[in-house]
Amino acid sequence: MPAVKRGGKGPVTIDDVAASAGVSIKTVSRVLNHEPNVREATRARVRQAVEQLNYRPNPSARSLAGNRADIIGLAYDNPSDSYITNVLHGALGACQEFDYSLLLNPCDYRDPCLPQQITQLIENRRLAGLILTPPVSDVAELLRVLDQLEITYVSIAPIDRERPGLYVVMNDRAGARDMTLHLIELGHRRIGFVKGHPDHGASHHRFQGYCDALRQSGIAITDELVVQGMFSFESGLECGERLLCLTTRPTAVFASNDDMAAGILHLAHQRGIRVPEELSIVGYDDTPLSRVVWPSLTTLRQPIQEMARAAVEQLVAILRPNHAGLKAHAPHETLRYELVVRQSACPPPAGARRPPRDDA
Amino acid sequence: MPAVKRGGKGPVTIDDVAASAGVSIKTVSRVLNHEPNVREATRARVRQAVEQLNYRPNPSARSLAGNRADIIGLAYDNPSDSYITNVLHGALGACQEFDYSLLLNPCDYRDPCLPQQITQLIENRRLAGLILTPPVSDVAELLRVLDQLEITYVSIAPIDRERPGLYVVMNDRAGARDMTLHLIELGHRRIGFVKGHPDHGASHHRFQGYCDALRQSGIAITDELVVQGMFSFESGLECGERLLCLTTRPTAVFASNDDMAAGILHLAHQRGIRVPEELSIVGYDDTPLSRVVWPSLTTLRQPIQEMARAAVEQLVAILRPNHAGLKAHAPHETLRYELVVRQSACPPPAGARRPPRDDA
DNA sequence: ATGAAAGCGCTAACAA
DNA sequence: TTGTTAGCGCTTTCAT
Numbered sequence: 001m002p003a004v005k006r007g008g009k010g011p012v013t014i015d016d017v018a019a020s021a022g023v024s025i026k027t028v029s030r031v032l033n034h035e036p037n038v039r040e041a042t043r044a045r046v047r048q049a050v051e052q053l054n055y056r057p058n059p060s061a062r063s064l065a066g067n068r069a070d071i072i073g074l075a076y077d078n079p080s081d082s083y084i085t086n087v088l089h090g091a092l093g094a095c096q097e098f099d100y101s102l103l104l105n106p107c108d109y110r111d112p113c114l115p116q117q118i119t120q121l122i123e124n125r126r127l128a129g130l131i132l133t134p135p136v137s138d139v140a141e142l143l144r145v146l147d148q149l150e151i152t153y154v155s156i157a158p159i160d161r162e163r164p165g166l167y168v169v170m171n172d173r174a175g176a177r178d179m180t181l182h183l184i185e186l187g188h189r190r191i192g193f194v195k196g197h198p199d200h201g202a203s204h205h206r207f208q209g210y211c212d213a214l215r216q217s218g219i220a221i222t223d224e225l226v227v228q229g230m231f232s233f234e235s236g237l238e239c240g241e242r243l244l245c246l247t248t249r250p251t252a253v254f255a256s257n258d259d260m261a262a263g264i265l266h267l268a269h270q271r272g273i274r275v276p277e278e279l280s281i282v283g284y285d286d287t288p289l290s291r292v293v294w295p296s297l298t299t300l301r302q303p304i305q306e307m308a309r310a311a312v313e314q315l316v317a318i319l320r321p322n323h324a325g326l327k328a329h330a331p332h333e334t335l336r337y338e339l340v341v342r343q344s345a346c347p348p349p350a351g352a353r354r355p356p357r358d359d360a
Numbered sequence: 361m362p363a364v365k366r367g368g369k370g371p372v373t374i375d376d377v378a379a380s381a382g383v384s385i386k387t388v389s390r391v392l393n394h395e396p397n398v399r400e401a402t403r404a405r406v407r408q409a410v411e412q413l414n415y416r417p418n419p420s421a422r423s424l425a426g427n428r429a430d431i432i433g434l435a436y437d438n439p440s441d442s443y444i445t446n447v448l449h450g451a452l453g454a455c456q457e458f459d460y461s462l463l464l465n466p467c468d469y470r471d472p473c474l475p476q477q478i479t480q481l482i483e484n485r486r487l488a489g490l491i492l493t494p495p496v497s498d499v500a501e502l503l504r505v506l507d508q509l510e511i512t513y514v515s516i517a518p519i520d521r522e523r524p525g526l527y528v529v530m531n532d533r534a535g536a537r538d539m540t541l542h543l544i545e546l547g548h549r550r551i552g553f554v555k556g557h558p559d560h561g562a563s564h565h566r567f568q569g570y571c572d573a574l575r576q577s578g579i580a581i582t583d584e585l586v587v588q589g590m591f592s593f594e595s596g597l598e599c600g601e602r603l604l605c606l607t608t609r610p611t612a613v614f615a616s617n618d619d620m621a622a623g624i625l626h627l628a629h630q631r632g633i634r635v636p637e638e639l640s641i642v643g644y645d646d647t648p649l650s651r652v653v654w655p656s657l658t659t660l661r662q663p664i665q666e667m668a669r670a671a672v673e674q675l676v677a678i679l680r681p682n683h684a685g686l687k688a689h690a691p692h693e694t695l696r697y698e699l700v701v702r703q704s705a706c707p708p709p710a711g712a713r714r715p716p717r718d719d720a
Numbered sequence: 721a722t723g724a725a726a727g728c729g730c731t732a733a734c735a736a
Numbered sequence: 737t738t739g740t741t742a743g744c745g746c747t748t749t750c751a752t
Contacts, residue, residue: 023739030737037737056484058486060419061744064418064730065730085445089466104448233652259652263652386722393747397722399722423728724749727749728748733740
């Protein structure tokens with residue numbers, strides 16, 4: 001039932017509503033924009049007319065006349081599909097709630113032209129704000145340009161948290177520490193670590209967490225047990241190669257993300273090393289893949305959707321300072337990670353390998 | 361270098377360009393819209409002014425004055441992350457090329473309100489066109505409503521290919537047939553099949569392809585070897601359960617997608633059934649997961665990005681009939697699937713199980 | 721081949 | 737509390 005239609009000419013406009021409600025278009029406009037100074041009775045009449053005519057304000061006319069922008073950009077450089085999808089859905093949900101459109105902008109964070117490209121984007125599409133996901137959130141030159149452009153932007157999980165500006169972070173360091181402690185509690189003392197891509201902030205923080213845990217447990221940090229990965233499955237394979245060929249193999253490996261953990265696991269299978277009996281493997285991120293491999297990976301879930309939503313909320317808090325419905329929750333207060341224990345980690349083989357003394 | 365700026369007031373408008381080029385705004389408009397009837401010299405002058413002032417037409421003003429829509433909607437109901445991401449990037453690329461915006465609309469295909477929701481979306485956002493991915497592309501009531509709304513839309517991989525209207529399809533049936541033949545050529549005769557979610561068109565076509573292959577190879581279709589899955593990893597586990605407990609187990613299982621194949625593989629590992637030595641498993645879709653599991657899955661790649669791009673092109677061909685740059689390629693001509701042979705399938709165990717006679 | 725004028729549907733100042 | 741009048745920046749007639 002497409003409601004009442006007036007003489008066949010095109011979509012319903014604000015004038016139709018005004019006529020139908022017996023008020024001026026300005027009053028209709030007031031009601032539409034939740035402005036004060038409208039008698040409740042009038043407000044109701046207008047709303048009813050809107051309803052009855054199935055009126056929808058024309059977004060183009062609105063942003064033209066109001067000189068306002070209602071598009072939020074999302075710049076990302078292909079982390080995993082699941083990461084993108086989560087960020088996307090978190091941001092999308094929040095945008096819908098606050099009446100913004102979300103404009104996706106896949107990009108290459110290594111492209112020297114990135115700052116110009118983003119600038120173009122902002123100017124061409126008249127963006128109201130911008131969300132940056134890692135590693136785009138760490139491109140110094142881009143941040144510099146954005147600052148001087150005076151656009152409102154929010155970084156998700158940036159390396160540098162001292163920088164002024166908006167951002168949403170997770171405590172990667174504490175998460176990685178907890179994961180490492182989990183392994184230590186299981187009895188592991190010789191724990192390999194696969195670092196993530198050096199351009200991603202999370203890589204550094206996660207490595208710190210690993211070190212924290214070892215240190216607080218009185219276990220020495222052994223160079224040969226720490227290898228450099230790139231967050232990809234392939235790099236996991238390579239790192240596994242290095243780690244599993246050591247004369248004294250680690251009893252557990254902590255990979256900075258699930259893709260690399262899957263790589264190590266894959267290699268272990270190839271080599272006939274039984275997981276978790278002979279080798280424990282844990283990952284990070286709780287991607288769908290982590291459940292699917294065999295054995296399922298112990299990993300760490302981050303509330304990515306919620307982080308993306310929080311990013312939008314931060315943006316909106318700046319863009320529309322006196323907006324209603326904006327939860328006044330302390331930022332990050334509700335954002336907690338969660339250790340997901342599955343089958344890929346268990347106590348080390350009994351007596352198989354005596355744990356080397358801390359400072360031997 | 362933000363190019364030359366005129367007195368501090370706001371963004372560059374068409375008037376600035378007109379003034380700078382010494383022409384009327386109408387001429388500038390003509391150049392911008394690639395309209396005929398402009399002298400080449402004038403055209404050049406205008407272009408130069410545009411360049412110099414770094415002028416960007418205001419999209420809102422454009423669509424308001426021109427009463428034109430430049431947003432294409434994408435309605436999808438969460439298939440896998442990788443599917444979404446591929447569709448998204450394919451569509452996004454094409455949209456950018458043709459100067460459309462892409463508006464994402466995640467939805468629930470079982471929601472009885474879906475038709476109204478989509479109708480709202482189309483009206484609220486003044487969509488120029490709409491892309492439907494499976495299984496949304498098969499919701500009969502939605503299609504009916506869209507038809508009477510007279511909006512241009514294109515379905516990706518719909519079940520019903522006789523229906524008038526735009527669509528992009530892959531030959532799922534032939535793909536599944538080829539995959540099955542691949543197993544048969546390896547020597548398998550007792551091949552399990554895991555059907556996909558019944559609401560997805562692909563499920564039916566893929567099952568048909570399986571049947572085709574068996575039939576043309578003179579192998580009987582055995583009821584107990586065909587089980588109903590739901591395209592999810594969990595359903596793969598369940599189906600594996602049924603298939604692997606048969607008194608005479610299949611020597612190979614063809615799952616209609618990778619997630620389910622991973623489920624079967626996972627279960628086989630749990631049961632200590634060696635893959636592929638004792639059991640071959642193949643999937644469909646070539647999702648990232650298929651490489652990562654061990655052993656990597658033999659699967660079938662579909663050009664999803666290209667299909668999404670083709671969908672946009674079809675839309676644009678209708679929306680802007682006399683658009684340049686639109687490749688006049690026969691639809692689907694270039695869209696080919698590809699069998700990806702990896703390690704999860706090999707010849708059946710020698711003599712372990714005598715292949716039952718076709719019509720025994 | 722080019723231009724002048726009249727809106728597109730809405731919001732923003734200002735009146736009343 | 738409400739209405740009037742200008743525009744926002746562009747495209748569209750219709751002249752020229």
